[in-house]
Amino acid sequence: MAIQKNMDPKKCPMPVQDPQIRRTNFNEVALGYTYEMAVNEAKRCLNCKNKPCRTACPVQIDIPAFIERVANEDMEGAYRIISQSSSLPAVCGRVCPQETQCESKCVRGIKGEPVGIGRLERFVADYHREHCTEKPEMPVPNGHKVAVIGAGPSGLTAAGDLAKLGYKVTVYEALHLAGGVLVYGIPEFRLPKIIVQKEIDNLKAIGVDIETNMVIGKVLTIDELFEMGNEAVYIGSGAGLPRFMNIPGESLKGVYSANEYLTRINLMKAYKEGSKTPIKHSKKVAVVGGGNVAMDAARSAKRMGAEEVYIVYRRGMQELPARKEEVEHAEEEGIIFKTLTNPVEVLGDENGNVCGMKCVEMELGEPDESGRRRPVVKEGSEFVLDVDTMIMSIGTSPNPLIRSTTPGLETNKHGCIVTDGDDGLTTREGVYAGGDAVTGAATVILAMGAGKAAAKAIDKYIKEKN
Secondary structure (H helix, E strand, C coil): CCCCCCCCCCCCCCCECCHHHHCCCCCCCECCCCHHHHHHHHCCCCCCCCCHHHHCCCCCCCHHHHHHHHHCCCHHHHHHHHHHHCCCHHHHHHHCCHHHCHHHHCHHHCCCCCCCHHHHHHHHHHHHHHHCCCCCCCCCCCCCEEEEECCCHHHHHHHHHHHHCCCEEEEECCCCCCCCHHHHCCCCCCCCHHHHHHHHHHHHHCCCEEECCCCECCCECHHHHHHCCCCEEEECCCCCEECCCCCCCCCCECEEEHHHHHHHHHCCCCCCCCCCCCCCCCCEEEEECCCHHHHHHHHHHHHCCCCEEEEEECCCHHHCCCCHHHHHHHHHCCCEEEECEEEEEEEECCCCEEEEEEEEEEEEEEECCCCCEEEEECCCCCEEECCCEEEECCCEECCCHHHHCCCCCCECCCCCECCEHHHCECCCCCEEECCHHHHCCCCHHHHHHHHHHHHHHHHHHHHHHC
16 A cells, blocks of 8 residues: 655654753753654655665665655664664764755755654664564674774774675774774763664674774784784774864863863763763863864763853854754753854963963955865954863874884875775775774764775675685
8 A cells, every 4th residue: 555645844853852951961862753753754755766865875775765664664674774784873863964965865855854864764773772682693604804993983884794794803992992983972962872882782793893992003003913814904993183273271271172071071971970080070161163073072061060161163153064953952052152263372370270262253254275265363353261171173183003003004194094996995905994094084974984885895805815
C-alpha cells in the first residue's frame, strides 16, 4: 500500500530542554523525536529518483531508502541501511552539519524546509540501541592485518570498514579512552558519551581491537607497526595542537586553549560535583573564535557557573562559521556575541591572573582569498572587556610527533600530512592518512568520509600486492 505523503512545508520541530534549565546542566539539549514524530517526518520525503541528498553525504548513506523504511515503521531495516555506510550513526545524527550537506540538496527545501535527515538518522540509531539485543555478525577473517592510528571519527570509520571486509584491525589511541574529539572535544550536552561508547562497543563486537595510551611516534613508530605484520597503516590522529594569537598576556593564569578547557570538562569530567580535575570556576569569560568549538566552550563555561560569557569574533554574525543551530542555542542560553571585535592584549593583575582583555573594534573591508570580507581595525576603537578568563578557539593543527618520527612522510607548511588525491595515500608506501591530520580542523563527517575512502583504497592496495 502506498504511503500517504506528508506535504507540510516545515519539518517536525526537535523537542529541546528549556534554555533557562539546560544552561545549568550538562544533559543533552535536543531530546530527540518520538516514534510518531519520526514516522510523520519520514513521510515528507519524496523518495527522489536521482537521490541528490545521497550524493551530498560524505559517507554516501542511501538516505531515501532508510527514510522509506522509517515511513513504513521498519526501524531495524532503516538501521541496516545506515550501518552499511556509517559506523557512527548515532554520532552523525547529532553533530553532522546536515544543513550544509544532505539537507541542502533536499528537493523539499526548494519551497519549504528540507526533510530532517539528521534527526531521522539519530532516531533510527537510538531506536536500535534501545530495542535491539542481537549482537553484530562477526566478519570472516581474510588473514591480513592493518594498523589505525587514532580512535577518533576518521580512525574508527576506517577501522570499521576494514573489519567488515575481514581485516584484523588494531587501533592505537594516545589517550586513555577511545573516541578522539567525540569524547574530549564535543560536550555532553551535544553528544552524550554513553552514545559514543556504544558505537565503539559495536566496532569491538566485529573484531576491532583498540589499544589506548599508545602514543605513536613515542611508544611505537610507524616502521615498527609494519614490522609487527601490518600490511598498511592509516593515520587518523586528528589535529590536537591548539593555535594562539601571540598577543601580550597569553601566558597569564586564566588563559586556556579551547582544547584544554573542553578536555578538562568532557574527558576529565570537571563538570561533575566533587571532581578533582583542576579548572577555573570563572565569573566572566571571553571565548575568542566563531566556530562550533567556540560555541561548545562558551556554552560549557555558562554551565560551569560563569555569569557572563562572551563570544569575541572579528567578523560579523553573518560570517560566523559555527552551525546555525549552535549559534541559536548559544543565544538562547544567554551567551553574549561581541562580533566585529578582536583582542590585542590580555591584561593581568599583580598575581599574574587575567583581569581583562584589551580589544579593538573591526569593520569589514574587501574580500580576501577565501571570499570573505577581510576585517580591518576601526581607528580609535580600543576598549577593555572585563573578564577573568580567556579561551582561545581559533583553530588547531596536527601534532608534529608522527611526522617527526616517520622518514619519508611529507607534510605541508601547516604540519598537515600530504596525500595524493581522495584515497588518502601519503608519500610513504602503504601509509594512508585522512581527517584533520590532513585537512586541519574540520567536521566529524568529513573525517569519517576520509576514513571510508582510505579503507577502500587500503583494501585495493593489499589485494593488488597479494
